[in-house]
Amino acid sequence: MKYGSRAPLPWLLPLLALGVYVFLYVPIAVLVIFSCNKSELPFVWEGFSLKWYTHLWHSPEIWHVLCNSLIVAFSAAFLSITMAVLYVFYGTRRMVQQLYITFYASLATPEIVLAVGLLNLFTLFSIPIGLLTLIIGHTLLGLGYVIPIIHARYQELDKQYMEASLDLGASPGQTLRYVMIPLLKPALLASALIVLVISLDDFIISFFCSGGATQTLPMYIFVMIRSGASPVVNALSTVLLLLSSVLVLLFSSLHIKKMDLLR
Amino acid sequence: MKYRFSSSQIFMARTLAVLLWLMILGAIVWSPLVVSWLWQRKSITLFVPPLVIDPLVIKQFEEETGIRVHIAYFENPIALLSKMNASQGRGYDVVLTEDHALHALIGAHLVDEVQAEQVPFMKKIDPTFGQNYYDPGLHYSIPYYSIVYGIAYHTKIAAEAAADPHWSFIFNPPPLLHHRICMTDDPREALLLATFYAKGVLEDLRDVHTQQEVVHILRTQKKYVDVYSLERADNLMQTESCLAAVMASSDYWRIKAKYPFIEFMVPEEGSFKAVYSFAIVQRSEKKELAYHLIRYLFQAKVLHHHMHKFGYLPSITSVLTHAKTPPSFREYGSRPLFFFEPVVSDRLLNDLWIQVLS
Amino acid sequence: MTGLSKRNLKQLFREQIPFFLSIPSLIWQILFFYIPTILIIGLSFVAMTGYGFTLYNYWLCCTVTYAFIIARSLLAAFITSFCCVLIAYPVCYYLALSIERAKNFLLFLLILPFWTSVMVQIYAWFFVLERHGLINTILLRLHLITQPVALLNSSIAVYIVMIYCYLPFMIMPLYAQLEKLDTRLLDASADLGATAWQTFTRITLPLSVPGIRTGFFLVLVPSFGELAIPALLSGGKQLFVGSVISQFFISAREPHLGAAFTVMSCIALAAAVGLMYMAFSWFSTPAERNAL
Numbered sequence: 001m002k003y004g005s006r007a008p009l010p011w012l013l014p015l016l017a018l019g020v021y022v023f024l025y026v027p028i029a030v031l032v033i034f035s036c037n038k039s040e041l042p043f044v045w046e047g048f049s050l051k052w053y054t055h056l057w058h059s060p061e062i063w064h065v066l067c068n069s070l071i072v073a074f075s076a077a078f079l080s081i082t083m084a085v086l087y088v089f090y091g092t093r094r095m096v097q098q099l100y101i102t103f104y105a106s107l108a109t110p111e112i113v114l115a116v117g118l119l120n121l122f123t124l125f126s127i128p129i130g131l132l133t134l135i136i137g138h139t140l141l142g143l144g145y146v147i148p149i150i151h152a153r154y155q156e157l158d159k160q161y162m163e164a165s166l167d168l169g170a171s172p173g174q175t176l177r178y179v180m181i182p183l184l185k186p187a188l189l190a191s192a193l194i195v196l197v198i199s200l201d202d203f204i205i206s207f208f209c210s211g212g213a214t215q216t217l218p219m220y221i222f223v224m225i226r227s228g229a230s231p232v233v234n235a236l237s238t239v240l241l242l243l244s245s246v247l248v249l250l251f252s253s254l255h256i257k258k259m260d261l262l263r
Numbered sequence: 264m265k266y267r268f269s270s271s272q273i274f275m276a277r278t279l280a281v282l283l284w285l286m287i288l289g290a291i292v293w294s295p296l297v298v299s300w301l302w303q304r305k306s307i308t309l310f311v312p313p314l315v316i317d318p319l320v321i322k323q324f325e326e327e328t329g330i331r332v333h334i335a336y337f338e339n340p341i342a343l344l345s346k347m348n349a350s351q352g353r354g355y356d357v358v359l360t361e362d363h364a365l366h367a368l369i370g371a372h373l374v375d376e377v378q379a380e381q382v383p384f385m386k387k388i389d390p391t392f393g394q395n396y397y398d399p400g401l402h403y404s405i406p407y408y409s410i411v412y413g414i415a416y417h418t419k420i421a422a423e424a425a426a427d428p429h430w431s432f433i434f435n436p437p438p439l440l441h442h443r444i445c446m447t448d449d450p451r452e453a454l455l456l457a458t459f460y461a462k463g464v465l466e467d468l469r470d471v472h473t474q475q476e477v478v479h480i481l482r483t484q485k486k487y488v489d490v491y492s493l494e495r496a497d498n499l500m501q502t503e504s505c506l507a508a509v510m511a512s513s514d515y516w517r518i519k520a521k522y523p524f525i526e527f528m529v530p531e532e533g534s535f536k537a538v539y540s541f542a543i544v545q546r547s548e549k550k551e552l553a554y555h556l557i558r559y560l561f562q563a564k565v566l567h568h569h570m571h572k573f574g575y576l577p578s579i580t581s582v583l584t585h586a587k588t589p590p591s592f593r594e595y596g597s598r599p600l601f602f603f604e605p606v607v608s609d610r611l612l613n614d615l616w617i618q619v620l621s
Numbered sequence: 622m623t624g625l626s627k628r629n630l631k632q633l634f635r636e637q638i639p640f641f642l643s644i645p646s647l648i649w650q651i652l653f654f655y656i657p658t659i660l661i662i663g664l665s666f667v668a669m670t671g672y673g674f675t676l677y678n679y680w681l682c683c684t685v686t687y688a689f690i691i692a693r694s695l696l697a698a699f700i701t702s703f704c705c706v707l708i709a710y711p712v713c714y715y716l717a718l719s720i721e722r723a724k725n726f727l728l729f730l731l732i733l734p735f736w737t738s739v740m741v742q743i744y745a746w747f748f749v750l751e752r753h754g755l756i757n758t759i760l761l762r763l764h765l766i767t768q769p770v771a772l773l774n775s776s777i778a779v780y781i782v783m784i785y786c787y788l789p790f791m792i793m794p795l796y797a798q799l800e801k802l803d804t805r806l807l808d809a810s811a812d813l814g815a816t817a818w819q820t821f822t823r824i825t826l827p828l829s830v831p832g833i834r835t836g837f838f839l840v841l842v843p844s845f846g847e848l849a850i851p852a853l854l855s856g857g858k859q860l861f862v863g864s865v866i867s868q869f870f871i872s873a874r875e876p877h878l879g880a881a882f883t884v885m886s887c888i889a890l891a892a893a894v895g896l897m898y899m900a901f902s903w904f905s906t907p908a909e910r911n912a913l
Contacts, residue, residue, distance in 0.1 A: 014715060014719075020708055021712075023785070024734050027742070028737070028742075030754075031744065034748055083649060087643050087644075087646040090639040090640070092643075095643065099647065102650055102655075103646075103650055105655075108842065109887075110843055111846065112862075116866060116879065117657025118657055120657060120876060121653070121657045123876075127293065128295045128296055132291065132292055132295065143646055143650060201737065203849050204863075207867070217738070222740055222849065222853075225740070225743070226495065237740070240738050240740075245733060245736070245737075247736070248736045249729075268633055273637070284641075284644065285648070342871070442771060491856060503753075610875060613875075617690075617860060620857070621686045621690055
C-alpha cells in the first residue's frame, strides 16, 4: 500500500528520498571518478587514466598497510566470534542472562574514551603497542556487536537439538562442534562480516593504539590527507570502498537468504 | 559417587581459571618484547619524518651491505616523542629529527653519545652547527641538514609581497590575502613566530603580559587564516587554495619547478631555522650497523641526491658550497636565523594555543 | 585446597571446564573496557607529579575555554542529530511505507555508505567542498557566484560531513521502527476520514518515536567524541572534544589533565543524554511510556 501517495503533494516524498540518495552518493561518485584523473592536482580534471592504480599496485608500503589491516580484521573477527560462542554455549544461564548487558557498555561509550583507556592501560603496563594491541582494541569493538547477535540467535534455537545430542551420548564439546555451530552458521557468518568491516574501517582506536610500523588503511589515508594528497589516496579509497562493499553485499545476501529461510 | 565440593573450593578453582587466562593473555601481549630480544637479525630500524630520506637510497644500501633497514615514519616531532617515550626507545635504532625534539630526547636520556671514531666525517660539518642550544658541541647528534622557514606566496600578490617583506605580511595582511593564508599548526612555531613579530626577542614569551599579547595577535590573525597546517602548506599552495603560507624552504624547493607561480621569501628582520640530526638510540643493540648506515648516508653523492630531491640545506660545507648547488641555497643563511627554542614549557605552549584556537 | 585427594582434584577441575571456557569474553570486557575506564577516572584524581589524590586536575580543566569546547561539541552533536532526523525520516518513510518493489535493493544502497570507512567519506567531501570542487564549479558555471565560496575549513563543512557520516546510524533504527508499523492502523485512520497529514501527525509520527529516539542517541553519543572530522575539515581552526583529548594524550603527553577532561566531557554528555531522554518521554503518549 503506498501511503505517501495520498498526500497532497505525491511527488514530494519520492523527491526527498531521491535527494537523500544523491546526498549520500555524489561525494563517493566524485571520489571514484577523480581516482582515474590523469592530473596530479586532486581537483583539476585532465583526462582518464588508471596510472594511480598501477602506482598503488607497485607501492610496497600500501601492501604492507593492507596486510596489517587484513591481519587485524581477521584476528579480531576470529577472536570475538570464538569468545562469543564459547560464552553463550558454556556459560551458565545466570552468567549469560544477567551479565550479557555488560557488553553493551562498550557500544554506548564514545569510541575515543575506549581508545584513550586502552592506550593508558598499555602504557601503564609497558605493553608494546603494535599489531597485538590493535587486535585487542578491535576485538573489544567486535565483541560489542557479536555477542548480542549470537546471543539472540542462540535464544531462537530449538534447545531440543542440544538436549537430544547430549542424550545420545555426545560430550558438550562434540555437541558444540557438530550440532550448534552448523545451526548457528548464518549468524556466525553475519557477525564475522560485521566485525571485518568495522575493523577495516575503524579509525579512532587505530589512531591511538597503532605503533610506528603497524598502520591500518584508514590511518594511512588519514596521514596522506593530512600531509597533502595525490590521487593515489583516491585510488586507495576506491579500493577500500570496493572491499567494504563486497563484504556488505555478502552480508546482505546472507541476510536475505535467512529471511527467505524463515518464511 | 561424585564428590560434592564446598563453595570455597569451587571459588578457588574458578579464581585459578581466571588467573590462567590472565597468564595466557599476558604471555601473548608481552611476547613481542621477548621476540625482539631473542631475534637478533641483521636489521635496523630507521625512524624519520616523511619526505626526508629516499627509500631508493636505502634499498641501495641494503643491497650493498646486506643489512636490512626498516623505515618507520613519524608525522611530526610530537608523535616521535610520544612513541619514543612510550616504548623507551625499544624498536628503533637511528632517529633523524629536529633540534627541539632532540633536545627532549637528550633530556630523557633516550639517545647515546656519538662515538667519534665511527663518524670520521664530523670535521667536514660546518662548525657553526656546534653552537646551539640543544646539543652544544654535538656530543649526541650528527647534523644532517637544516631548513629555513619563510613565506611562500602566489605570484598574483608578488607586488604586495615586495612591498612588505616582513612577518607583518601574514600577521597584518593586505586585503587580497584575507582568508587565504595558511598558518602553521604547531603551537611552538606559531607562538614563537608571533613573539618574534611582536617583540623581536624570543625570551620575552616567559613574561605573562607578552603571552597575552601574543595570544591576542594570533587570535586577530585567525580571521585571515584559511587553514592551520604546516604539512599541507605545499599542497594548499599548489591547488591555489591559499595565496600565502608559512613554509619550510625544503617544501618550497621541492615544488617550485613544477609550480612556477609560487615564490618564496625569508623576511628581512629574521626568521627561523631547524636543524635535523641523526641520533643513535640508547637502547639499540645494533649501533654498529646504525653507524654504518649513517656513514653511507653522509657520502657526498647521497647528500647531493637528497639535496636536489628534497630541497634541504646539507650540513657538510663542501656540499653546500659546491658548484652544482643552486645559489639560492647559500642566500638563505644571510638573514638572522633563530631556533624554535623551548623558552617556555610545552604545557604552557599547549595552553596558550588552546586559548588561541577556541 | 587441603584435604582433597588427587582424584577429587581432577574431578573439581574437570567440572570447572565449562566455566573456564566461557569466561574469556567476560575477562576481555572487564580487562580492556571496565578497568581502563576505572583507570582513567582514577588517573584524573592523581596529581601530575605522580602520587597523591587531588582535585587540581579538575580545577585546571574548569576554565571557560574548555567549557566552550565541550559546549561546541555538544552543539555540533545536537545539530547533527536533529538534522539527521529531518533528513532520514522522509527516506525511511518512503522505503518502509511507500514502495514495495526493490525495497531490499534500495535499503542496501542506503546502508552501504555506513560500511565505508570514515576516512573515505571525509576525503570524498573534500572534492565537493573545495574551492575548485564540485559545488563551486557548478555555481561558477551557472554564474550564480563570481568568486569561489570558501566552504571548506569552516564549521559548515564540519556539520555537513558529520551529518553525512552519521546519517546511516539514524536510518537503520528509524527504518526498522517504521517497517514494524502496523499498516492496518493507517488504513483504519484513512477509513475513518482522516487526511493524510492527520494520519501522519497523529498515528505514524507518535508510533515512530522509539525509532527516532534510538537513532537520536546512536548519533548523539559518537558524534560528541568525533575526532577525524573536525581535525580534517575545520582547518585546524576549531577545537572539539575529540581533538583536545587526543592532543592531551598524544601530543602534549598530559594524561592526568586528559583524563580529567575526558571525565568532565563524559559527565556533560551523560547529562545531555539524560535531559533528552526525559524530553522524549515527556512528548510520548502514556502507552509508549510504558513501552519505554
